[in-house]
Amino acid sequence: MAFLSDEKIKILQKKANDIRQSIIEMLVEAKSGHTAGALGMADIFTLFYFHILKHNPKDPFWEKRDKLILSNGHICPVLYATMAHAGYFPMDELKTLRKFGTRLQGHPHREYLPFLETSSGPLGSGLSQAIGMALADKIDEKDKDRFIYCFMSDGELDEGNSWEAIMFAGKRKLHNLITIVDRNNIQIDGNTEKIIPLEPLADKWRAFNWHVIEVSGHDFKSLNEAVEKAQEMLEKPTVIIAHTIPGKGVKEFERDYKWHGIAPNKEQGELALKELQNA
């Protein structure tokens, strides 16, 4: 993995801010969608698509690419915006989010956007799919050539399927699988610890034989180091529990679970864009 210089970090910070602005514009235009998680994960998506991932936007089906599976499909505005900024499709297309005939479905669907690694939306099944890909690479002895990354939410750890997957990956010692949990502490009905407490979350993953790293989801340097450590681990799968601020970048949206599943209106959007532009 390439060294992450302070200069590159500045470029990434600027890029993440641009992506946040795209997210706001898309959501205002779509009049519905998920704001908090999308903004909260913008730094992580930026770091991956512009620094970590081995990929080629001009050749999305490149056989040797790293694979990134988004499990919590509802935060797709950040996926689409980052992919557009990375050159997978024209920026103009972002305006079509959630509209009839769009490739940018309300939740990702690879029938419409074939270079997605999977379709997602219903929670709790992304990690199992990532496991399937990691297992296949092991069988084919491709596990040294690339990593399988799974981005998932903390809320979807309520799902039993998630824990089936976590238990299984621990057993199979899938070191080529790296999971990022967006630990933003919110879900639709409220704070995660009020709905179904997840803590002690790191201990739970450890107990299931995972290598666990906790890190801020907005600190590019620490995040990058965490991914490096995960890549070096050969005995276990790694989970990076990334503490993020839902709605990050727009004060009015930050840390408020009510912004989980709604989009800003035109006025709120304009204020948010102004705040991001002045950041």
Next chain:
Amino acid sequence: MLNPNLKLNPSIFNEGVEKETTRKGFGLGLLQAGEADKNVVALCADLTESTQMNLFAEKFPKRFIEAGVAEQNLVTIGSGMAAAGKIPFCGSYAIFNPGRNWEQIRTTIAYNDRPVKIIGSHAGITVGADGGSHQALEDIALMRVIPNIEVFSPCDVIEAKKITLEIAKTNKPAYLRLARDKTPIITTEETPFEINKAEIFWMPDVGLAQVGIITTGEMVYNALLAAKELETEGIKTKVMNLATIKPIDKNAIITLAKECKAIVTVEDHQIAGGMGSAVAEVLAQNYPVPIEFIGVQDKFGQSGTPQELIEHYGLGMKDIKKAVKKVLKRKTS
């Protein structure tokens, strides 16, 4: 008479007709498919011997994945492996697979259009002694309602093997329904088999049939017994084996309805949403004729021998004969 063109088992009506399970046919087919294509992998949820996946697991230990009692994980791992170019066969009891993991099958396999093969063994009331909790009577309905998935229900061990080999070659998601019990071997290795094509197993010696019996899975044998007895009573029938429930062979069904103008469907499944419903959807739109449905009538099963349960829930030979006579009356009245 048995359709002479299909080279069916000539001793099918003998007392000592050879019996075997459809799951055995699947196990043998999976092994052969694994030998033919290294991308074939098998995943099982703690029922390796019950599903007969042990044959594959012993030969290809690296390509066999034990998922434990976790059916949701079973099929979603399958989806991921299919995304990476594998042809996964995911096996468990039908009550759990697709009973418990339906949404994962819908979203990660069918919606993604990944060629994962769902193997539901121990389907139907004929599971017997294990009781109602383990008798999947809803699986055909659950699977055929999902776009992209093909649904198969073999009548015997040989057909089960042929279907397994065929679905290993297709690029589509598939559901294969298997029974627990040993059932009479109806077909032979020489019986022509074409995926998606319904076949007439029984036909009148001369002239047109008065009633068409459409059946699937282990009920095909009962339907043949009923047809043979009805013949001695002067009622001419045709028996159609519908091994592929989806995509359904519309032309064959419409042709049969045009000849007979009365249909009886027979399956070991709830009447609601099952194979008979699929047949009714075709006929109601294309060539409406009276239909009688043999199947479980909105009830759960219970413990008992397969034969006791078949009789209790009205799926037996006598019930088929009664339904044929009833539909014959409806047709002429």
